[in-house]
Amino acid sequence: MEILTDLIRSWFGPDKMSDQAVFITVASTMATIMFIVMALCALIFTWAERKVAGFIQSRYGPMRTGRWHGWAQAVADMLKILGKEDIIPAEANRFFFSFAPILVLLGSLLAWAAIPWSPGFVSADLDLGLFYIFAVSSLVIVGLLMAGWSSNNKWALYGAARGAAQMISYEIPLALACIPVVMYTGSLNTTDIVIAQQGGMLNWFVFRNPFLFVAFIMYFIASIAETNRGPFDMPETESELVAGYHTEYTGMRFAFFFLSEYANLFLVSLIAAMVFLGGWWAPIPGLDFAPALTFIIKGVLMVLLNMWVRWTLPRVRVDQLMHLCWKVMIPISLICVVGAGIWMMLSGQAGA
Amino acid sequence: MAQYFADMYQAVSSALIGMSITIKHIWKKPVTLQYPDERQVMSPRFRGFVHNDTKKCDGCGICAKACPVDCIYIETEGKAKDRYMTRYAIDYNKCIWCSLCTENCHADSITMSHDYDHSVYFRDTLVYEFMDPNEAKVPCHRITRTELGWWVEPKAEKKPVEKPAPESGPSDDKGEDH
Numbered sequence: 001m002e003i004l005t006d007l008i009r010s011w012f013g014p015d016k017m018s019d020q021a022v023f024i025t026v027a028s029t030m031a032t033i034m035f036i037v038m039a040l041c042a043l044i045f046t047w048a049e050r051k052v053a054g055f056i057q058s059r060y061g062p063m064r065t066g067r068w069h070g071w072a073q074a075v076a077d078m079l080k081i082l083g084k085e086d087i088i089p090a091e092a093n094r095f096f097f098s099f100a101p102i103l104v105l106l107g108s109l110l111a112w113a114a115i116p117w118s119p120g121f122v123s124a125d126l127d128l129g130l131f132y133i134f135a136v137s138s139l140v141i142v143g144l145l146m147a148g149w150s151s152n153n154k155w156a157l158y159g160a161a162r163g164a165a166q167m168i169s170y171e172i173p174l175a176l177a178c179i180p181v182v183m184y185t186g187s188l189n190t191t192d193i194v195i196a197q198q199g200g201m202l203n204w205f206v207f208r209n210p211f212l213f214v215a216f217i218m219y220f221i222a223s224i225a226e227t228n229r230g231p232f233d234m235p236e237t238e239s240e241l242v243a244g245y246h247t248e249y250t251g252m253r254f255a256f257f258f259l260s261e262y263a264n265l266f267l268v269s270l271i272a273a274m275v276f277l278g279g280w281w282a283p284i285p286g287l288d289f290a291p292a293l294t295f296i297i298k299g300v301l302m303v304l305l306n307m308w309v310r311w312t313l314p315r316v317r318v319d320q321l322m323h324l325c326w327k328v329m330i331p332i333s334l335i336c337v338v339g340a341g342i343w344m345m346l347s348g349q350a351g352a
Numbered sequence: 353m354a355q356y357f358a359d360m361y362q363a364v365s366s367a368l369i370g371m372s373i374t375i376k377h378i379w380k381k382p383v384t385l386q387y388p389d390e391r392q393v394m395s396p397r398f399r400g401f402v403h404n405d406t407k408k409c410d411g412c413g414i415c416a417k418a419c420p421v422d423c424i425y426i427e428t429e430g431k432a433k434d435r436y437m438t439r440y441a442i443d444y445n446k447c448i449w450c451s452l453c454t455e456n457c458h459a460d461s462i463t464m465s466h467d468y469d470h471s472v473y474f475r476d477t478l479v480y481e482f483m484d485p486n487e488a489k490v491p492c493h494r495i496t497r498t499e500l501g502w503w504v505e506p507k508a509e510k511k512p513v514e515k516p517a518p519e520s521g522p523s524d525d526k527g528e529d530h
Contacts, residue, residue: 056374059384311365312374328360 003027015026019053030123033332036111042262045303047074052307084251089152092248100143101249101256107139108263115270116191118291120278130182133271134175137226140260141167144235147257148245159244161236163228169325170225170232176333177219180212180340181205181275194279204278209347211339216276218333219282220305223268225325227261230310234318269302270295277302371492394466399449401467402442408461411437415453415462423447437483444470444478 004026047062051069054061066072088097114129116122126132141164148160182188184205185196197204206216225232236244248255273279277304278299288294316324385392394400404415416424423446427439453462472478 052378055378058377058380059382060386063386246502308371308374309367314369327356 008270027123027293030113031109032121033107036236037108038112038263038266039147039259041266043074043078045073045262045265046077046258047233048304049307049310050161052304053311056308056311078255081251084254086251086253087248088338089248091152093150093152093267096146098253100147100150101253103146104140104260105143105256105263107137107141107143108260108267110136110139111267112263113220114190115267116194116279117276117295121292121335122191125191128188130178130188130193130275133190133267134171134178135266137267138167138171144245147249151245151248153248155241155243156245156247157238158237159241159247162241162246164243166225166228166321166325169322170329173218173325173329173333174222176225176330176337177215177222178275179333179337180215183337183341183344184212184342185209190274194274194281197278198285200281200285201278201283204276204281206276208344209340210213211343212276212338214332215340216272217338218270218329219276220302220337221324222329223272224306224309227264227268227306227319229265229306231260231312231313231315232321233315235322246293265303265306266299269306270299272302308329394468396427397464397467398466399451399464401444401465401470401480402447402449402453403463403465403467404440404442405461405463406440406482408459409437409482410459410461411435411440412458414456414458417457418452420450420452421446421448424453425444440482444480444483445475 005022008022008025008029047070050073051061054159061071062070062073064070064073065076088094111133113123114133116125116129122192124132142164144167148156148158148163151157173327181193185193187196201207205212207213224230228235235241236246241247246254249257271296280288280295280300282288282294411426413426413428416422416426423443425439425441425443426437429436429438449464451464454464470478472485
């Protein structure tokens with residue numbers, strides 16, 4: 001942020017712009033960069049997902065579009081979806097129907113602000129960064145419910161209701177799993193959390209103590225449910241509810257949901273990399289020559305892990321889903337919080 | 353309470369087993385054949401589209417008589433040594449791929465090829481002409497025909513590489529010469 005601010009000041013000459021103007025320019029630049037990164041990652045991950053799914057099932061996935069392994073498939077799909085007719089059902093509530101995809105996308109995009117890409121490069125260096133991320137990603141639930149309800153469609157409503165129930169439930173273990181890390185760091189600032197993990201792989205929070213490792217697994221499971229992906233893709237179950245909450249959506253509005261899904265996937269993976277896997281620090285100290293790249297590679301590996309899980313495990317039932325959340329994951333996360341605290345106290349590792 | 357932990361253990365262990373199986377498949381070569389570029393190797397006795405090698409055919413018409421659905425059209429002119437075949441056509445709309453024509457052919461000219469993917473837009477296109485209409489009236493006598501050598505070249509068929517038949521094991525290669 002400071003680098004960008006200085007750059008813009010030097011471009012336009014000192015004292016030519018007011019502080020507010022500089023702030024707005026910097027903020028909109030960062031928002032544009034984040035949006036482009038988000039759109040790009042959605043493009044790459046749709047292709048990657050289909051390739052991973054293919055190879056896991058002993059087939060190829062897309063092979064025809066573009067020369068090498070159908071790399072242009074995602075681009076072709078995007079162009080096709082842009083050319084589709086924008087249909088709003090006659091019985092739908094027009095305002096909410098049009099507004100829901102924007103809200104869903106907004107919820108995903110806002111959370112990207114607090115991601116620390118490399119030292120000093122974070123859109124909004126908030127003191128409550130982690131808290132902010134979990135707070136704004138709740139907007140997705142509102143948009144999802146809005147989309148399902150305003151479509152005036154049975155499947156969409158079922159999908160939205162399931163999605164809301166699932167996402168609200170799984171936000172609890174998701175946040176609880178991060179609490180031990182916050183206890184260690186003594187701060188909710190995302191940059192502070194990453195800086196606290198400096199000095200090689202053993203200083204990453206996953207490997208600090210067994211409770212944090214369990215917390216990481218809890219976080220990972222909850223993040224799969226939070227992004228509505230298999231085996232917890234209850235809102236979209238294509239075999240039961242045609243496509244869940246976005247059944248009635250076409251063209252660009254559908255693309256917004258799709259974009260948001262993959263942006264959320266990358267976001268939760270980046271948070272996992274940031275909170276548990278040492279953020280921009282390389283596994284071996286002294287290899288930190290490309291912090292942002294290290295961070296992105298960690299995020300992409302987490303995304304691939306997500307895909308691997310999705311294409312392996314069958315979908316669970318709704319009651320199993322709720323059982324897993326309320327009766328298994330929340331107690332274990334709470335035990336992790338307490339256990340990590342006791343471990344900290346006994347080993348004298350208490351943070352700031 | 354014991355059941356609770358047993359369930360949890362089973363969930364985690366079975367998920368890990370499943371994931372270890374799927375990760376193995378990532379490194380394996382996919383079983384998919386890229387269809388228009390790669391084709392499946394057909395078994396030797398696969399009955400594809402019937403093909404007549406007009407270089408070998410002597411126009412006797414036994415195949416047309418053997419055909420239960422009358423899908424082979426042979427037209428000849430003249431008699432004895434001056435007998436000419438003017439048309440040899442197979443109507444694949446009618447053909448039932450029974451292979452009776454190939455079994456009755458004494459010249460081994462009509463065979464079941466390994467082609468199976470000739471889709472067309474119009475039904476008329478499925479009547480395959482094996483003689484060049486411009487070069488009609490060709491003598492049907494075998495020797496004369498070989499000497500002249502102006503018969504219509506059959507369309508070059510992409511023969512898939514056939515696996516050598518396993519030498520031991522149950523023999524299923526009788527009648528392979530069809």
